[in-house]
Amino acid sequence: LTTQMSTVPRERMYVLFPTSTSENQYEESFTQGPLNGGDAELNVSGIYISALMHCHYNTSLLSIFSLADIYQMYNLQSSGFLLNNGETFTSYLVTAHGTKYAIRFTPQDPNSLNTYNQNFFAGWEFDNIRDKREDKFESFVKQTNTPAQNELGFLKFLKDQNFGVEIYKADATFSQW
Numbered sequence: 001l002t003t004q005m006s007t008v009p010r011e012r013m014y015v016l017f018p019t020s021t022s023e024n025q026y027e028e029s030f031t032q033g034p035l036n037g038g039d040a041e042l043n044v045s046g047i048y049i050s051a052l053m054h055c056h057y058n059t060s061l062l063s064i065f066s067l068a069d070i071y072q073m074y075n076l077q078s079s080g081f082l083l084n085n086g087e088t089f090t091s092y093l094v095t096a097h098g099t100k101y102a103i104r105f106t107p108q109d110p111n112s113l114n115t116y117n118q119n120f121f122a123g124w125e126f127d128n129i130r131d132k133r134e135d136k137f138e139s140f141v142k143q144t145n146t147p148a149q150n151e152l153g154f155l156k157f158l159k160d161q162n163f164g165v166e167i168y169k170a171d172a173t174f175s176q177w
Helices: 067-078 111-120 127-138 147-161
Strands: 012-018 026-032 051-056 090-095 100-105 165-169
Touching (some): 067 090, 067 100, 147 165
Antiparallel strands (some): 090 100
């Protein structure tokens, strides 16, 4: 994903899913969003997802996970698409800002994201409710912030909302987190 970001301006996404319930062997699925647009749409049916990897290809997109990215994790979990109720699921993000992150459910309580987010994301399908949630998120994370400001704001948002996730930051080579 890091090498593909500069070739064609669109969000790209890879999804890994186990070939069996043992999670030792994986298959991948690839999708991409519209040209110069955001949000690659994920269409899954009848599979358990182990990992989701996507990019924010332009510096006009956030340097960290967006609220839509968090919603996608919640939606996957609440719809039953995450093996072991999400305990082993990880979502990865690389950005044009050079940031690389992974986010996963807190191991001691994988249900906490689902439980809390049922309240936070309740009514998400209605524009006025979604707008209020996005305004709350944008009080912590903004496109005009530096990557460091957004990283700190994102951590504060996660703590403030008690989402039950852990976030990891990778070095340039993905060799250290």
